[in-house]
Structures are given as C-alpha cells and as structure tokens.
Amino acid sequence: MNNVLTMRNISKSFPGIKANDSISFELREGEVHAILGENGAGKSTLMNILFGIYKPDEGEILLNGEVVDIKGPNHAYELGLGMVHQHFQLVQNFTVTENIVLGIEDVRYGLISTKKARKKIIELSEKYKLNVDPDALISDISVGMQQRVEILKVLYRNADILILDEPTAVLTPQQISDLMNIIKTFTKEGKSVIFISHKLDEIMNVADRCSVLKGGKYQGTLEISKTDKNELTRRMVGRVVDFKIAKKKPSIGDKVLEVTDLTYRLKGSDKALLDNISFHVKAGEVVSLAGIDGNGQTELIYALTGLIHNAEGSVRLNGKELNQLSIRQRTMSGLSHIPEDRHKHGLVLDYTLEYNLVLQEYFKERFQKHGVLQFDTITEHSEALISSFDIRSGRGPKTTAKSMSGGNQQKAILAREISRSSDLLIAVQPTRGLDVGAIEYIHKQIIAERDKGKAVFVASLELDEIFNISDRILVIYEGQIVADLIPEDTSYEEIGLYMSGSKRGKGYEKNPV
Amino acid sequence: MKKILYSLRSHKLLQVYSALIAIVAGLLFGLIILIVIDPSQAFPAFNSMLFAGFRRGLSSFGNVIFFATPIVLTGLSVGFAFKTGLFNIGATGQLLIGGFVAVYIGVTMTFFGPFTWVIAVIAAGIFGALWGIIPGILKAYKGVHEVVTTIMMNYIALYLVNYFVKSSIYDGLNNRSLPVPRANIIPKFGLDVIFSHSNIQGGFLIAIIAMLIIYFILNKTVLGFELKAVGYNKDASKYAGINDKRRTIHAMMIAGALAGLAGASMYLSDSFTYINVQDSMPTQGFMGISVALLGLKDPIGILLAGLFFGYLQVGGQNMQLYGFAPQVIDVMTGMIVYFSALSLIFAKFAIRFFRLRNEGDDA
Ligand SMILES: Nc1ncnc2c1ncn2[C@@H]1O[C@H](COP(=O)(O)OP(=O)(O)OP(=O)(O)O)[C@@H](O)[C@H]1O
Ligand SMILES: [Mg+2]
Numbered sequence: 001m002n003n004v005l006t007m008r009n010i011s012k013s014f015p016g017i018k019a020n021d022s023i024s025f026e027l028r029e030g031e032v033h034a035i036l037g038e039n040g041a042g043k044s045t046l047m048n049i050l051f052g053i054y055k056p057d058e059g060e061i062l063l064n065g066e067v068v069d070i071k072g073p074n075h076a077y078e079l080g081l082g083m084v085h086q087h088f089q090l091v092q093n094f095t096v097t098e099n100i101v102l103g104i105e106d107v108r109y110g111l112i113s114t115k116k117a118r119k120k121i122i123e124l125s126e127k128y129k130l131n132v133d134p135d136a137l138i139s140d141i142s143v144g145m146q147q148r149v150e151i152l153k154v155l156y157r158n159a160d161i162l163i164l165d166e167p168t169a170v171l172t173p174q175q176i177s178d179l180m181n182i183i184k185t186f187t188k189e190g191k192s193v194i195f196i197s198h199k200l201d202e203i204m205n206v207a208d209r210c211s212v213l214k215g216g217k218y219q220g221t222l223e224i225s226k227t228d229k230n231e232l233t234r235r236m237v238g239r240v241v242d243f244k245i246a247k248k249k250p251s252i253g254d255k256v257l258e259v260t261d262l263t264y265r266l267k268g269s270d271k272a273l274l275d276n277i278s279f280h281v282k283a284g285e286v287v288s289l290a291g292i293d294g295n296g297q298t299e300l301i302y303a304l305t306g307l308i309h310n311a312e313g314s315v316r317l318n319g320k321e322l323n324q325l326s327i328r329q330r331t332m333s334g335l336s337h338i339p340e341d342r343h344k345h346g347l348v349l350d351y352t353l354e355y356n357l358v359l360q361e362y363f364k365e366r367f368q369k370h371g372v373l374q375f376d377t378i379t380e381h382s383e384a385l386i387s388s389f390d391i392r393s394g395r396g397p398k399t400t401a402k403s404m405s406g407g408n409q410q411k412a413i414l415a416r417e418i419s420r421s422s423d424l425l426i427a428v429q430p431t432r433g434l435d436v437g438a439i440e441y442i443h444k445q446i447i448a449e450r451d452k453g454k455a456v457f458v459a460s461l462e463l464d465e466i467f468n469i470s471d472r473i474l475v476i477y478e479g480q481i482v483a484d485l486i487p488e489d490t491s492y493e494e495i496g497l498y499m500s501g502s503k504r505g506k507g508y509e510k511n512p513v
Numbered sequence: 514m515k516k517i518l519y520s521l522r523s524h525k526l527l528q529v530y531s532a533l534i535a536i537v538a539g540l541l542f543g544l545i546i547l548i549v550i551d552p553s554q555a556f557p558a559f560n561s562m563l564f565a566g567f568r569r570g571l572s573s574f575g576n577v578i579f580f581a582t583p584i585v586l587t588g589l590s591v592g593f594a595f596k597t598g599l600f601n602i603g604a605t606g607q608l609l610i611g612g613f614v615a616v617y618i619g620v621t622m623t624f625f626g627p628f629t630w631v632i633a634v635i636a637a638g639i640f641g642a643l644w645g646i647i648p649g650i651l652k653a654y655k656g657v658h659e660v661v662t663t664i665m666m667n668y669i670a671l672y673l674v675n676y677f678v679k680s681s682i683y684d685g686l687n688n689r690s691l692p693v694p695r696a697n698i699i700p701k702f703g704l705d706v707i708f709s710h711s712n713i714q715g716g717f718l719i720a721i722i723a724m725l726i727i728y729f730i731l732n733k734t735v736l737g738f739e740l741k742a743v744g745y746n747k748d749a750s751k752y753a754g755i756n757d758k759r760r761t762i763h764a765m766m767i768a769g770a771l772a773g774l775a776g777a778s779m780y781l782s783d784s785f786t787y788i789n790v791q792d793s794m795p796t797q798g799f800m801g802i803s804v805a806l807l808g809l810k811d812p813i814g815i816l817l818a819g820l821f822f823g824y825l826q827v828g829g830q831n832m833q834l835y836g837f838a839p840q841v842i843d844v845m846t847g848m849i850v851y852f853s854a855l856s857l858i859f860a861k862f863a864i865r866f867f868r869l870r871n872e873g874d875d876a
Contacts, residue, residue: 307751345749345752346749347749348746350746371736373733
C-alpha cells in the first residue's frame with residue numbers, strides 16, 4: 001500500500017520543552033492510523049505541524065511522495081488535509097453554514113452567498129448521515145453536533161486526509177459509535193484518517209495501526225490486529241495500568257449534601273429542566289450521576305454550584321442552606337467543583353498556571369496580605385500541586401495555561417479542586433481528555449478523598465468510569481432522578497434502560513399526573 | 514543564546530515589534546502626504562518634525578511632556594478599562610467633568626489657600642469617577658453596552674459643562690470660564706527648573722504617580738487579579754466566585770477617576786486655566802484610546818506612547834514654519850493607531866523580519 005503522507009524526523013521545541021523529538025510517521029492510503037501517547041506527549045503539536053499551524057524546527061513532510069512546505073491551515077486545506085482540533089474552533093453566534101464556509105466564502109457582488117454552500121452541506125450531511133441542520137446557531141446545538149459541524153467543515157473542503165484530534169473526548173457513547181461508523185465510511189472511500197484518542201477501546205475498534213509517542217519521542221507503530229490494550233498501555237506509559245481500581249468498603253458518615261425538591265425551568269417556559277429532584281450524598285461515599293447527555297445534568301450541577309441561582313427547592317451542605325448563596329459563599333462553605341467545560345469555566349487561559357491554581361483561593365489569608373498578592377506563597381503552592389499531580393508543561397508555574405496540553409489543563413483543574421479542603425467534591429467528567437495513566441491516578445485520588453471522609457458527587461457520561469468509582473449510582477432522565485442503584489447489583493444493560501427512560505426504579509415511579 | 518531567542522520570541526516582545534513597525538509605517542504615510550502637498554518642503558518639514566522634540570534640548574522636551582500629560586492619563590483610563598474587557602470611549606466626558614470641577618474649585622474655593630489645587634485635583638478625580646460609574650452600573654446590571662453609554666455620556670458632559678460654566682463662573686466677554694488664579698494651579702515641583710523655558714507642568718508628576726499606582730493594582734493586588742480575570746474570561750471569573758458586576762463598576766470608576774485627573778492636569782496648568790464654552794469635544798479624551806492601543810494597554814507602554822504622541826504634537830507645531838497645517842500630525846497619529854490596530858498583520862511581518870516563529874503562548 002502506498003503512503004499518502006510521510007513525516008520524517010520532525011522536531012519542535014517550545015520554551016522549556018522539546019514537544020516533538022525527531023518523530024517519524026507514515027500514513028497509508030485508506031487506513032485509520034491512531035496516535036497514542038500520554039498527556040503532553042506531543043500529539044497535538046505533531047498534528048499542528050502537519051496542518052501548518054507550527055513550523056517544525058527540523059524534519060520534512062512528504063505528501064504523495066513529494067516534499068511540501070505547509071504554510072498554514074489554508075494551504076493545508078488546499079493540499080487535501082483537514083483537521084478537527086482538540087478544542088473546537090467555531091464561532092458561537094454564527095450558523096452552521098456560516099461556520100463551515102468561514103474563510104472560503106463564496107462572494108458575489110461583495111455579498112456572501114451561502115445558497116450553494118447550504119445545498120452542499122445538506123448533501124454531505126445526508127451522505128455521511130450526520131444529521132446537521134445547516135441553519136442552526138452553534139450556540140444552540142449540542143457538543144456532539146458541534147463536533148459534526150467541525151467534521152463537515154473538513155469534508156466541505158474535500159479533504160482526503162482527516163486529522164481528528166481527540167474527537168471523542170466530549171462525545172456520548174452513542175455519538176462515539178456514530179462517529180466510528182462515519183470514520184469507517186471515509187476509509188471505504190479511500191480517505192485516510194489520523195485518529196488521536198486516549199480511549200483504547202476506540203482505537204482497538206476503529207484503527208488499523210497505532211503509533212505511540214512518549215515524552216515527545218516516537219516509540220514505534222503497532223498493527224492493531226496483532227496487539228491488545230495491555231501492550232498499547234505498556235508502550236505508552238511504560239508500565240501496566242489498573243483499569244479497575246481496588247477500593248475498600250466505604251465507611252459512610254452523615255449526610256453532607258442534601259437536595260430536596262429542586263426544580264428549575266427557563267424563564268417563560270413550562271418545561272421543567274429539573275423536576276423535583278431529591279437525593280443526598282453522605283460523607284465517605286462516591287455517588288455518581290448517569291444519564292444521556294442533555295437530560296438535565298448540566299442544569300443540576302449548575303444549580304448545586306451556583307452557576308444557576310434561581311432554581312426552586314433546597315440544597316443543603318452540612319445542613320446549611322446554599323440555594324440563595326453566591327458562588328463564593330458556596331465555595332467557602334466547603335464545596336469544590338470540577339466543571340464540565342474546562343475552557344469556559346475551569347481556567348483563565350491567559351493566566352499562568354500558578355494563577356489558575358489559586359483561582360479559588362487567591363483571596364485567602366495565605367495568598368494575600370492587605371489586598372496585595374503574596375507571590376512567593378502562590379508559587380510554592382503551585383509547585384507543590386504540580387509535582388503531586390504531575391502537571392506537565394514547559395515552564396512550570398509560569399506557563400500560560402493556554403499553551404498547556406489539553407490533558408494537563410484538566411489535571412490543573414483537578415489539582416486545584418481536589419487539594420482544597422472541602423467537604424463536598426462535585427466533579428463533571430473529571431477524566432475527560434486524560435490518558436489512561438492519569439485516569440488511574442485521578443480515580444485513586446477521588447477514592448482517597450472519599451476515604452478521607454469527603455462526599456463526592458460525579459457526573460459522567462462514561463459508564464466505565466461510573467462503575468469503577470461509585471458506591472451508588474443515580475440515573476437522571478428528562479430532569480428527573482429515575483433510579484438509585486448499587487453498582488454491584490446492576491449492569492450496563494440495566495442502567496441503559498433507566499437512562500433511556502424505559503424503566504424506573506423503586507420509589508421513583510412516574511408521578512401520577 | 515537559545516534563551517535569548519526564546520525571550521525574543523515571546524508574545525509581548527512581538528507586540529512591541531509590531532507597535533514599532535506601526536509607528537514607522539504611520540510616519541512614512543505622513544511623509545507621503547507631505548510630499549503630495551508640497552514636495553519641495555516635505556523633507557525639511559519632516560526632518561524638523563522628527564527632531565523638534567529635542568531641538569532645544571530639555572526645554573523642547575518640557576513641551577513634549579506638557580502635551581503628553583493629559584493623554585497619558587486618559588490613556589491609562591482607557592487601558593485600565595480594556596484590562597477588564599471594557600471599552601471606555603467616555604474618557605472625554607470624564608475629563609470634561611473632572612476639568613470643570615477642578616476649575617470651579619480653583620476659581621471659587623480660594624479659602625482653601627495653598628491647598629486649593631490639591632482639593633481641586635482630588636475632586637476632579639472623584640467626579641470623573643462618578644461620571645464613569647454610571648456606564649459601569651448600566652453595563653453591570655442592565656447589560657447596556659458601555660460603548661453606547663459612554664458616548665452618550667460624553668455629549669451630556671459637554672453640554673452640562675457648557676451650561677454650568679455659563680451659569681456659574683462665566684466670563685461672558687471671552688465666552689469661557691473665569692481663569693483659575695495662578696496661585697491655585699498645580700505647582701511645578703521644580704520641574705520648571707529642569708525643563709526651563711517650556712510649558713512643563715506639575716500634572717506630569719500626577720500622571721507618573723497614577724501610572725505607578727495602576728501598574729501596582731494590575732500586577733500586584735487581589736483587585737487587579739480579579740479585574741483582569743473578568744477581562745480575560747467572564748465565565749471562569751463567575752465560576753471562581755468573582756463578582757463580575759461589582760468589578761465592572763470598579764473598573765469604570767477607576768477609569769473615570771484617571772480621566773478626571775487628566776481634566777485637572779489640563780485645566781490647572783498655566784497655559785490653560787479656564788474652560789471654553791465649546792461645541793466640540795476636547796481631543797485628549799479620544800487620544801487616550803490611541804495611546805492605550807499603541808501602549809499595548811500596559812501602564813509603562815502607555816506612558817511611552819503618550820510621550821511619543823506628545824513629541825509628535827510638538828513636531829506638528831514646527832511644521833507650520835514650512836507652510837503645513839499642524840493637522841498633518843493628527844493624520845499621522847491616526848495612521849499610527851490604524852496601523853497598530855492592524856498589529857496582527859504586523860506581528861506576522863515582524864516574525865519574518867526578525868526571523869521569529871510565532872509560538873510561545875499562542876497555541
Ligand atoms: N504553543 C505552545 N507554547 C508552549 N508550549 C506548548 C505549546 N503547545 C504545546 N506546548 C507544550 O508541548 C507539550 C506537548 O503538547 P501537546 O499539546 O502536543 O500534547 P498532547 O500529546 O496533545 O497532550 P494531550 O493528550 O494532553 O492533548 C506540552 O508540554 C505543552 O505544554
Ligand atoms: Mg492534545
């Protein structure tokens with residue numbers, strides 16, 4: 001089979017770090033080639049080089065056997081490359097069509113004409129079963145849909161080589177299996193796909209070969225048919241990882257979080273996004289929230305943490321009513337929050353890592369005196385967190401958060417929220433975008449917090465994660481809690497039934513109308 | 514060597530390069546205009562403009578400082594608001610209100626004796642702040658965009674000040690306010706000894722102190738931490754429990770105070786001492802936007818940019834000797850700002866020119 005793409009001895013340094021160290025990479029026509037590596041291994045950097053966003057310090061790129069100097073994303077598109085970035089690059093208040101044609105608009109008489117584009121988008125969307133509405137506003141559509149818009153953007157530009165940088169990190173299991181099918185149709189047409197993911201199951205399922213990177217260096221390429229998950233992990237992390245963590249029986253204490261009749265609807269709307277939700281989380285237990293994306297998880301978390309402040313009902317933390325309190329007051333009452341969207345809520349990307357690590361505490365006695373920040377303690381504090389949570393970056397505390405790899409950004413948020421001595425830890429998709437080694441570490445941390453007597457409430461779309469760490473599982477469906485389950489007594493299939501609304505647990509029967 | 518290269522590649526320095534390129538481009542553009550108007554005089558005039566600020570040594574530079582003082586302050590006002598993600602177009606109005614209050618106190622409240630100017634300056638800051646708070650409140654609690662409100666507040670300030678001048682401290686003969694007695698203007702703190710035979714004014718020290726305070730607030734304090742966080746990412750600030758509404762108001766208040774001080778420095782100097790009944794806005798407010806942009810929103814950068822524009826003003830006066838209208842300078846200033854707004858393009862150019870690579874923090 002011919003190589004459509006060859007990257008030879010690519011090196012790239014950033015201040016304080018060699019992100020790519022003489023990496024070579026080959027892509028065959030019609031294959032799905034996965035790239036696997038720890039957080040910060042240099043995967044996104046390599047792809048950004050391929051897409052012309054960074055210039056390599058050394059090395060060359062061959063497309064169909066010819067050396068090319070890729071000058072930038074537009075040039076990359078011309079050469080038949082297309083990339084879906086780790087973090088989406090869509091304009092929120094533009095429509096799907098406008099986003100897709102952005103940069104290559106069809107201009108007539110000085111006006112942008114989207115008529116032809118719209119037609120082509122509909123055709124493509126039908127062909128690949130993407131189900132994208134060309135006229136919807138980006139801000140109104142789900143993350144999974146936004147992902148497909150990114151894919152459409154690439155298809156629209158007739159890419160033959162698709163680069164997908166962690167496309168599944170933000171998707172639900174259903175959306176992931178849809179995406180896998182879409183990828184398989186691409187390769188049938190002779191398109192080639194570079195697929196970056198931390199999820200080994202996906203790689204085993206969709207890829208033909210897998211190249212492994214570690215610390216910026218190339219570790220070799222494996223045929224998927226001749227390898228297994230353990231082998232991949234060993235190559236990537238250099239050791240065996242426990243996918244299933246050992247945990248002792250919980251020693252459960254008093255109720256820490258108690259939610260009673262929490263109801264929330266948008267102004268002027270009848271539909272309750274949260275419908276009389278009641279539950280509790282006790283000290284020393286991990287309770288997780290399972291559900292299909294969009295069934296009220298986001299609203300529930302927002303209402304608990306104060307990002308939504310006009311929900312009715314009661315939210316008590318150690319007996320203290322939180323519902324009318326400000327976010328700061330809730331934080332100070334002992335609540336930690338790992339938010340769903342790390343770029344929107346979790347980080348101030350233009351701030352340094354150390355500033356981000358004190359984002360919830362900078363106002364405390366330790367970090368300020370008479371309103372003046374104490375830089376020494378801030379740096380000390382962040383150095384401690386960086387080493388205990390293994391946050392990798394070019395310049396330590398002084399690294400701008402923006403320049404860190406996605407997984408390391410996530411670790412920074414986790415470090416900040418877990419290290420605070422709070423009584424309740426609320427975590428949404430805590431391991432999104434983390435490598436298997438880091439996931440193992442974070443899960444152990446969460447269990448350690450539980451064993452220290454914290455109450456932990458986790459919302460996750462990943463059943464593996466939920467089964468792995470939970471002592472109890474709540475299922476949410478259309479804004480209602482429909483089941484309260486013990487992991488040992490249930491199964492993936494059964495939870496699936498609850499999540500889709502076809503079954504309800506004892507004590508959660510439908511309210512008589 | 515590698516280290517130096519890296520620091521050269523850093524984002525901030527790149528911006529400095531592009532600002533410098535913008536200046537050169539703007540000046541060249543001005544030169545072209547001069548050539549178009551009058552080729553024979555263009556080069557001598559341009560030359561004299563370039564060096565006017567140094568021609569008579571410190572005394573010329575004293576004039577540079579005179580022009581720079583109010584625009585450094587309005588530049589700080591605009592730049593500070595920028596840091597919190599607000600566009601304060603209202604420095605003009607805040608300056609007018611502050612200026613009027615200063616003149617009013619200087620004229621009528623002479624019973625404060627030698628402290629009159631201190632009271633006048635402080636009051637100018639306070640009233641500027643009050644004028645700035647209004648758009649801040651509207652933005653924070655009603656979501657009205659500050660660009661709209663500050664522009665409106667500029668007009669209100671203009672007419673209000675005209676009205677107050679006419680109804681209180683009016684000099685009908687000259688259609689302006691009564692002058693502030695010499696004794697009540699801002700003293701020169703000995704600057705006039707260093708920069709002799711110039712229009713140097715003590716307000717410059719106020720500008721320097723204000724710059725230092727703003728630098729300190731932005732970089733060293735909890736307040737600055739919160740203000741910048743709101744400017745960079747409102748959602749994350751909210752998540753972190755920062756009261757972004759209150760901080761928006763604080764930012765506009767401080768911005769207003771700075772512009773108010775600009776008013777005091779302008780009207781309590783021995784070249785101005787009175788307020789005209791005017792039908793157009795004083796330009797120093799809008800110049801603040803240019804200064805803040807060219808100064809990269811950074812307090813020290815703003816000081817330098819203010820001095821640079823002051824320098825051009827002095828040069829502009831020299832141009833008249835060659836038969837050019839001093840407004841050519843305004844065109845150049847405008848072009849420089851225009852070019853610095855295109856700084857992204859220049860940044861790319863700078864990368865090539867200085868053989869840099871755009872990376873560092875710009876993922
Ligand atoms: N623009 C940049 N400026 C400075 N350092 C950078 C920049 N981009 C990446 N880095 C650094 O290079 C290293 C590799 O980052 P990269 O984003 O390629 O990792 P990754 O393999 O994609 O990780 P992840 O799985 O977490 O997304 C990281 O340590 C990161 O901090
Ligand atoms: Mg990455």
